[in-house]
Amino acid sequence: MKRKTKGFINKTFRIVEYAKPFKKTLILLFVISVGLSAISIVNPYLIKLLIDDVFIAKDYSLLVVLMFVFILIFFLNTIVGIFHSYKSQQLAENIVLGVKRRLFEHIERLDLGFFSRKKLGDILVRLDDDVYGVEDFIGILIDDILMNVLTGGFILGICLFINWKVTLSALCFFPFYVLSQKYFGEKVKKQRKKLLKLSSNFLSFLQESMVSIRAIKVFVLEKLALKKYTKQSKRLIKEDLKLTLIEGYSGSIVGLITFTPLLIILWYGGFKVITGALTIGSLMALYTYIGKLFGPVSSLGSLNIAIQSTMVSVNRVFEFLDTKPKIKEKKNAKILKDMKGHIEFKNVVFNYNPKEPVLQDINFDIKPGEKVGLIGPSGSGKSTIANMLCRFYDPVSGKVTLDGVDVKDLKIDFLRSKIGIVSQETILFNTTIKENLRLGNHRATKDDIIKAAKLANIHDFIMSLEKGYNTMVNERGVNLSSGQKQRLSIARTILKDPKIIILDEATSSLDSQSELKIQEALENVTRGKTTLIIAHRLSTIKNVDKIIVLKDHTLTEIGSFDVLMKKKGIFYRYYQAQFGRSNKRVKDLAQSTSNRGATQDNMQQISEK
Numbered sequence: 001m002k003r004k005t006k007g008f009i010n011k012t013f014r015i016v017e018y019a020k021p022f023k024k025t026l027i028l029l030f031v032i033s034v035g036l037s038a039i040s041i042v043n044p045y046l047i048k049l050l051i052d053d054v055f056i057a058k059d060y061s062l063l064v065v066l067m068f069v070f071i072l073i074f075f076l077n078t079i080v081g082i083f084h085s086y087k088s089q090q091l092a093e094n095i096v097l098g099v100k101r102r103l104f105e106h107i108e109r110l111d112l113g114f115f116s117r118k119k120l121g122d123i124l125v126r127l128d129d130d131v132y133g134v135e136d137f138i139g140i141l142i143d144d145i146l147m148n149v150l151t152g153g154f155i156l157g158i159c160l161f162i163n164w165k166v167t168l169s170a171l172c173f174f175p176f177y178v179l180s181q182k183y184f185g186e187k188v189k190k191q192r193k194k195l196l197k198l199s200s201n202f203l204s205f206l207q208e209s210m211v212s213i214r215a216i217k218v219f220v221l222e223k224l225a226l227k228k229y230t231k232q233s234k235r236l237i238k239e240d241l242k243l244t245l246i247e248g249y250s251g252s253i254v255g256l257i258t259f260t261p262l263l264i265i266l267w268y269g270g271f272k273v274i275t276g277a278l279t280i281g282s283l284m285a286l287y288t289y290i291g292k293l294f295g296p297v298s299s300l301g302s303l304n305i306a307i308q309s310t311m312v313s314v315n316r317v318f319e320f321l322d323t324k325p326k327i328k329e330k331k332n333a334k335i336l337k338d339m340k341g342h343i344e345f346k347n348v349v350f351n352y353n354p355k356e357p358v359l360q361d362i363n364f365d366i367k368p369g370e371k372v373g374l375i376g377p378s379g380s381g382k383s384t385i386a387n388m389l390c391r392f393y394d395p396v397s398g399k400v401t402l403d404g405v406d407v408k409d410l411k412i413d414f415l416r417s418k419i420g421i422v423s424q425e426t427i428l429f430n431t432t433i434k435e436n437l438r439l440g441n442h443r444a445t446k447d448d449i450i451k452a453a454k455l456a457n458i459h460d461f462i463m464s465l466e467k468g469y470n471t472m473v474n475e476r477g478v479n480l481s482s483g484q485k486q487r488l489s490i491a492r493t494i495l496k497d498p499k500i501i502i503l504d505e506a507t508s509s510l511d512s513q514s515e516l517k518i519q520e521a522l523e524n525v526t527r528g529k530t531t532l533i534i535a536h537r538l539s540t541i542k543n544v545d546k547i548i549v550l551k552d553h554t555l556t557e558i559g560s561f562d563v564l565m566k567k568k569g570i571f572y573r574y575y576q577a578q579f580g581r582s583n584k585r586v587k588d589l590a591q592s593t594s595n596r597g598a599t600q601d602n603m604q605q606i607s608e609k
């Protein structure tokens with residue numbers, strides 16, 4: 001079997017899986033489709049009855065009955081047609097909703113590595129455009145394939161019933177019809193493509209000529225340009241005429257092939273009428289039915305192109321659905337009943353791709369309630385350590401434990417619910433301040449929210465707003481400064497009440513009043529919690545219990561502030577670069593940065609020396 005056909009069958013089965021919850025609608029739709037295709041082909045048979053049993057037999061009462069049947073068929077056709085469109089659209093939408101939900105849920109569960117590998121635009125297109133491609137695919141399955149097969153099948157059945165010999169003799173030509181349609185269809189398509197390419201080249205030439213008209217004038221190239229213009233125009237006309245010719249003779253040949261079965265019916269069927277083996281009514285009905293059969297056959301024959309184009313979207317959607325998340329929860333994953341917040345990194349090795357090591361053999365432990373500063377030049381792996389703690393990434397080797405349990409053995413939701421991240425990049429959603437705060441804890445009462453906002457030093461500001469806690473943030477509401485956003489994020493973390501806090505310290509300078517408020521808020525949020533401070537400035541980690549220094553993918557120093565200062569190693573040098581006065585070279589570096597603290601660049605420069 002061809003690869004494309006296999007793919008089509010496979011994807012059809014997979015989509016049918018999504019239709020399982022709608023079994024009843026599916027059965028109902030099938031019944032309606034059968035009914036509709038049967039109704040839609042009744043008329044020629046009624047004509048046969050009219051000719052044979054009414055006109056020739058001169059039966060007036062049957063005429064009346066048949067007229068009522070005609071009227072009934074008309075109304076049934078309309079009503080069932082509307083019902084069919086509605087039900088098929090409803091089924092398609094429901095199936096697509098299932099695919100959409102599954103896709104969204106799946107994408108949400110994929111690891112962060114996936115999001116850094118894929119372009120955002122690509123993800124959005126798959127969630128939106130490609131999903132509608134899936135809807136078109138379902139439309140093809142329900143409307144085009146099912147309806148055409150049913151209608152074609154009914155026509156064939158009724159023709160065979162009327163006279164199988166005449167029917168089969170006419171059908172002999174159908175394969176030629178399908179083949180010729182395909183052959184000439186390809187020819188026309190190829191010529192159209194050629195013409196389109198020439199037109200776009202011509203347009204580019206025109207654009208170029210107009211844009212560079214100055215140069216054309218300066219170099220006196222008008223005549224040359226006109227010659228080129230005429231040549232390209234003539235080529236376009238030639239190819240356009242060729243298209244007209246191809247379309248013309250293709251149409252005639254396909255028309256001739258279409259005409260042949262009808263000719264056979266009239267000829268062979270006419271002969272049968274003369275010999276009395278066929279009634280006139282039957283001949284007329286056969287003639288009309290065979291004419292009608294071209295519709296479904298032609299639709300089914302040309303479906304290939306439509307299927308291929310929707311298959312692109314279907315494949316893209318399933319490609320995402322088949323992407324396995326790298327971070328998976330174990331089946332027997334557990335939660336820690338009375339979690340203390342003891343973090344350990346044991347021989348952790350990590351890289352985002354095997355060619356570039358990020359962390360090598362990292363060992364440290366943070367006791368419950370300890371505050372630890374993590375410093376190192378930009379790109380030394382500080383955020384990566386935080387990411388591994390939250391299990392956004394897993395170590396390549398070694399392990400990260402929480403209260404002695406490997407984080408891989410914990411339920412992911414449990415782990416993340418126990419960790420709060422306060423960073424400068426505060427994500428606020430397009431809703432009210434209250435709802436943004438409630439994201440920290442859905443069950444928080446109004447009092448809890450106010451209490452948290454007070455501890456985060458943001459309550460007074462919120463109350464100064466016209467709508468207070470009901471003020472919208474982002475595009476539709478108030479514009480918040482980065483300090484205010486950060487304090488909101490602190491309030492949200494206070495509401496979450498995690499055991500562990502990761503503080504990704506602000507790098508941008510805030511005015512001293514904001515900074516003071518944030519410092520106070522941070523003290524409130526980190527009180528009694530195990531805290532990992534990713535420090536971009538050294539001024540804030542003076543009071544921590546322990547400092548971890550990263551450099552060249554490894555942990556180079558670890559100890560309390562005093563111990564590291566006494567050691568006079570890399571941390572001492574970083575610190576001197578900020579506060580020291582003895583070393584001239586270091587002093588120059590310090591002066592070149594703001595006096596707010598040694599920045600990432602500062603650490604970078606020292607690391608490189």
Ligand code: ADP
Nearest residue numbers: 113116352358377378379380381382383384385
């Ligand atoms: P820091 O927080 O110390 O600035 P990071 O942990 O962000 O450092 O990054 C460590 C190294 O890993 C850097 O070289 C960075 O370019 C690289 N890195 C970070 N995130 C990714 C990612 N998603 N994909 C590939 N490389 C990454």
